[in-house]
Amino acid sequence: MEVSNALKRKRYDDDNYMEAEVDLSLLEAVEKSQNTVELLDLRTLKKLVLSFERRLKENIEARLKYPDQPERFADSEVELHEELEKLKILAGAPELYPELVNLNAIPSILNLLSHDNTDIAIDVVHLLEDLTDEDVLEDNDEPARILVDSLIENNVLELLVQNLQRLSDKDPDEMSAIYNTLASIENMIEVKPTVAELVCERTKLLRWLLGKIKVREFDSNKQYASEILAILLQNSTANQKRLGQMNGVDVVLQAVAMYKSKDPKTSDEEEMLENLFDCLCCLLMPLENKERFVKAEGVELMIIIMKQKKSAYASAIRALDFSMTKYPPACERFVDVLGLKTAFAAFMGKIPISKKNKKERYQEELEERLVSLIASLFGGILRGSRRERLLSKFVENECEKIDRLMELYIRYSDRVTAETQRLEQLELDDLEMDEEEKYNRKLESGLYTLQLIAVILGHLWCSEHPQMRARIELLLKQQKLTKNDIKNILQEYHDNIGDLDGAEEKEQAQTRIQKIISSF
Structure with missing residues (x-):
C-alpha cells in the first residue's frame, strides 16, 4: 500500500512530474521535432529497453531481498514506473515495433501485468493502449501485426483479463485502467480479427462483461463493456453460442428490461442501450439462443417495450424480427401473447414520435423490419387458428x-x-x-x-x-x-x-x- 501511495504521489502531487523525472532531452526532442522517425531510431529504442530492463531487474531484486519492508523497495518501484512512462514515446514510431519485438522486451513488459503493485500493472495497461491505439497503427499494417502477434504469443489476453478481474470501479485510477484494458483488446481485434474468438476461448472476459452489464448504475465502463460485447458477438457464431450457454440471453434481456418504461438520460447511455440490442440480435442468430429467448419471455418483453413507446421501440422490433426468422415457436408465442395488434399498428405507421424517428432513414428501417417480421410470421405459422388470426388482420x-x-x-x-x-x-x-x-x-x-x-x-x-x-x-x-x-x-x-x-x-x-x- 505504501508503494502504491508513493507512486500516486509521484504521479499526481507534483504537476511538473514529467519534466522533473523523465529523460528531459528525449521528451523535449519529441516536442520540438516534427519528424518522429528521425528522432526515434533503433539506437534510442535500445537505450530505452536497456534502461527499462535494468530498473525491472533492480525492482525484482529489491522485492526478493526485502519482501516485508515496502519502504526498502519503494524507490525501485517509482523508478520502474518512470521507465514505463518513457516507453510510451514508442507510440510515436510504430515502424520500430518489429525491433521492439526482436529485443525481446514484450515478455518483460507483459509480466508486469501480474505485478503485486496494482499501480505498476496499470502503467502497463496504459502503455499497451498507447502502443495499440488505432490512430498510431493506421497505415502501419505490418508493424501492427508483428506487435499484436508477439503480444498474443506472450499471453497478453490472459494477463490483461486476469488483471481486469482485480481492478475496482470504486478507484478512479483503476476505472481508467478498466477502460484502457477494453480499448487495448478492441485495438488488437482491429488488427487481427481472430482475437475476438481467441480472447473468449482463453479467458473469462465474456463472464466479466456479463457481470458489468448486469450492474444497474450507468457509467462509461458499462457503456464500453456493452460495446466490446457487441464486437465479440457480431461475426462469431462460436462466441454467440458460448455466451448463450453462460445464460447470456437472460442477462442481456435483464439489462434491456431496465429501459422498458424509461428512456436513457444521456446520449452515452442511449448508445449503451443500442449496443445491448446489438448484442441481443447477434445472440439470436443461433437456433438454441432463439429457444432461450422464448423461454426467458423475451417476446413478451419486446412487446411491452413497443407498447411503452420509449426510445427502444425500434430496437425491440429488430430483436423480434431476429427471434422469429426461421423459428416458428417464436412466431407462435408472438401471436399467443397478442403481438399482432402492436406490430400491425406500427406497420400502419402508428409509431411514437421522437426526435430520432423524424429522420427518413429511421422510418425506412422500421418499415423494412416490420415487413420482414410479417413475412417471418407467414413462414412460421402455416395452419390453425393462429394462421386465421394473422390472415384476418388483412381483412x-x-x-x-x-x-x-x-x-x-x-x-x-x-x-x-x-x-x-x-x-x-x-x-x-x-x-x-x-x-x-x-x-x-x-x-x-x-x-x-x-x-x-x-x-x-x-x-x-x-x-x-x-x-x-x-x-x-x-x-x-x-x-x-x-x-x-x-x-x-x-x-x-x-x-x-x-x-x-x-x-x-x-x-x-x-x-x-x-x-x-x-x-x-
Whole structure:
C-alpha cells in the first residue's frame, strides 16, 4: 500500500512530474521535432529497453531481498514506473515495433501485468493502449501485426483479463485502467480479427462483461463493456453460442428490461442501450439462443417495450424480427401473447414520435423490419387458428393493410427499377459488373424488402380468401400491374435463395416459394 501511495504521489502531487523525472532531452526532442522517425531510431529504442530492463531487474531484486519492508523497495518501484512512462514515446514510431519485438522486451513488459503493485500493472495497461491505439497503427499494417502477434504469443489476453478481474470501479485510477484494458483488446481485434474468438476461448472476459452489464448504475465502463460485447458477438457464431450457454440471453434481456418504461438520460447511455440490442440480435442468430429467448419471455418483453413507446421501440422490433426468422415457436408465442395488434399498428405507421424517428432513414428501417417480421410470421405459422388470426388482420377496416402493402410495393419497386436502369447505364459506360454484383446492388436499393412484400402478397393470395384476392386484383389494376409482375419478383427471389443453412433447407425454401408462384 505504501508503494502504491508513493507512486500516486509521484504521479499526481507534483504537476511538473514529467519534466522533473523523465529523460528531459528525449521528451523535449519529441516536442520540438516534427519528424518522429528521425528522432526515434533503433539506437534510442535500445537505450530505452536497456534502461527499462535494468530498473525491472533492480525492482525484482529489491522485492526478493526485502519482501516485508515496502519502504526498502519503494524507490525501485517509482523508478520502474518512470521507465514505463518513457516507453510510451514508442507510440510515436510504430515502424520500430518489429525491433521492439526482436529485443525481446514484450515478455518483460507483459509480466508486469501480474505485478503485486496494482499501480505498476496499470502503467502497463496504459502503455499497451498507447502502443495499440488505432490512430498510431493506421497505415502501419505490418508493424501492427508483428506487435499484436508477439503480444498474443506472450499471453497478453490472459494477463490483461486476469488483471481486469482485480481492478475496482470504486478507484478512479483503476476505472481508467478498466477502460484502457477494453480499448487495448478492441485495438488488437482491429488488427487481427481472430482475437475476438481467441480472447473468449482463453479467458473469462465474456463472464466479466456479463457481470458489468448486469450492474444497474450507468457509467462509461458499462457503456464500453456493452460495446466490446457487441464486437465479440457480431461475426462469431462460436462466441454467440458460448455466451448463450453462460445464460447470456437472460442477462442481456435483464439489462434491456431496465429501459422498458424509461428512456436513457444521456446520449452515452442511449448508445449503451443500442449496443445491448446489438448484442441481443447477434445472440439470436443461433437456433438454441432463439429457444432461450422464448423461454426467458423475451417476446413478451419486446412487446411491452413497443407498447411503452420509449426510445427502444425500434430496437425491440429488430430483436423480434431476429427471434422469429426461421423459428416458428417464436412466431407462435408472438401471436399467443397478442403481438399482432402492436406490430400491425406500427406497420400502419402508428409509431411514437421522437426526435430520432423524424429522420427518413429511421422510418425506412422500421418499415423494412416490420415487413420482414410479417413475412417471418407467414413462414412460421402455416395452419390453425393462429394462421386465421394473422390472415384476418388483412381483412380488417376494408383491407387497409393490403392497401399499405401495395403502397410499399410500389415505392420499393420504383426504387429497384431506378437502380436497375442506373446499373444498365454504367454498363453502357463500359463499367463491367458481374451478375452477382448487380444483384447485390439491387438488394441494397430495396429489392430484398420488395421480395418479402411479394411473399406476403403471395401468402394472402394462397389463402384463397375472396375479399383479399379481389382487393389485390383491384390494386394491381389501378397501378397498371398484373399478377405476373409479382410472379417475376418471386421467381428472382426463388432463383437466388442461398445454401447458407444447408442444401436441404435451400430446397425446402425454394419449394415453398414455388408453391406461391404456382398459386398465381
